[in-house]
Amino acid sequence: MDTDKENKISITVIRRLPKYYRHLGELLRRGINRTSSQELSRLTGFTASQIRQDLNNFGGFGQQGYGYNVEELHSQLGKILGLDKIYNTVITGAGNLGQAIANYRGFAEAGFKLLSLFDKNPKVIGLKIGDIEIRDVDELEDFVRGNNVEIGIITTPREHAQDVADAYIKGGVKGIWNFAPADLKVDDNIIIENVHLNESLFTLSYFLTNKGDYVKS
Amino acid sequence: MDTDKENKISITVIRRLPKYYRHLGELLRRGINRTSSQELSRLTGFTASQIRQDLNNFGGFGQQGYGYNVEELHSQLGKILGLDKIYNTVITGAGNLGQAIANYRGFAEAGFKLLSLFDKNPKVIGLKIGDIEIRDVDELEDFVRGNNVEIGIITTPREHAQDVADAYIKGGVKGIWNFAPADLKVDDNIIIENVHLNESLFTLSYFLTNKGDYVKS
DNA sequence: TAGATTGTTAATCGATTAACAATC
DNA sequence: TAGATTGTTAATCGATTAACAATC
DSSP states (O other): OOOOGOEEEEEEHHHHHHHHHHHHHHHHTTOEEOHHHHHHHHHSSSHHHHHHHHHTTTTTOOTTTTTEEHHHHHHHHHTTTTTTTTEEEEEEOHHHHHHHHHHOOHHHHHHHHEEEEEOOTTTTOOEETEEEEEEEEEGGGHHHHTEEEEEEEEOSSSHHHHHHHHHHHTTTTEEEEOSSOOOOOOOSEEEEOOHHHHHHHHHHHHHTHHHHHHHEO | OOOOOGGEEHHHHHHHHHHHHHHHHHHHHTTOOOOOOHHHHHSSSOOHHHHHHHHHHOOOEEETEEEEEEHHHHHHHHTTTTTSSSSEEEEEEOOHHHHHHOOOOOHHTTTTEEEEEEESSSSTTTOOTTTEEEGGGGHHHHHHHHTTOEEEEEEEEEHHHHHHHHHHHHTSSSSSESSSOOOOOOOTSSSSEEEOOHHHHHHHHHHHHHHEEEEOO
């Protein structure tokens, strides 16, 4: 928890880390235990120079003349990303999207433990997704408080997103993973990570419409 | 389709456009017909200066001393984003995520017409999601070719993503909206837009783990 | 008209790339 | 050792912010 400005890492760098992590994981699976900034460049599309700069924000993980040990670097990045811990999570909005996330094995494997789903539709309350029960959204705040939920996931329609966020925060979550097309208003100490699918699709639409009319950077 | 470097727009700018568009839509719904770079700044979190710069890449939509007409600007941005057209789309991977996208009304309203879902699981082939049939993935390439599908959506597991992309491209899609945690290898003229949920969640995890240890920019 | 707000240029800031000495 | 590749500094490039004349 450094407070000097000098030591802070820019968000641009941080958003590249998961991609390094994923490719290192793939190398690991393929039994490759040595890599280089050049190889990672080929895999990720970032320049070798940029990769060396990025990694050196966190320490000298490499060795001159050799490169990087895949297992070591993968594990270090995992720690930096906080993937060596278990996070308690809940999902509010038990529709298809909520269920999709609930069923995705990758998240559980990375340490994100789903404790419950919440919905306001009486028809689905009490049902189970796998072995996870769907509860009444009225119980949300109490459940969050009582179970040390650190990450609240929002997969409700836009209209309800802010209310759900408020309940999460009162219950004590530290971060919110938000899929609703809304900009949540929260205190500075709450981390919000948005997945705005419409913005992503509209960007694709732009590129289809204006082929060539843009620059890489 | 300008080819001069001078007139090209940077991706950073383009990725902000859908957010402007969304907030203008909300103002419109609220019956507000006049806005300013200052108000848009408050809504979007970008600086007023940045917003004026961004919009002026595409033309002078504002009026000194007045600001911007909401309806006009919304409509202009819609055109710039290509939302005034209809795109034929299909989804491959009829699991929860594919169904979530299939059921999302917002996309249909924005002109993205879903023609079919595809899957390789015989148990779901022939079923319907709403009034959209799930077809055998073996028919994918032919269907894409025969129905002028321009956008192919991938919601399969990682292992199949590249094969699906290849079939899409052979069939003639121009763009791919990819939800699989894989970096697809495609020709330069194919537009790829990735939604990497794991990268998003891992970024959230980083911020939770390293609170304060980063800078805004 | 007076006040407001744009469009646009110039200044600043930050991120990427290039280069190379250090060293395994 | 010779070759390879890092870590790191300096140079370049691009994006953001500041400022203000133009003008509605």
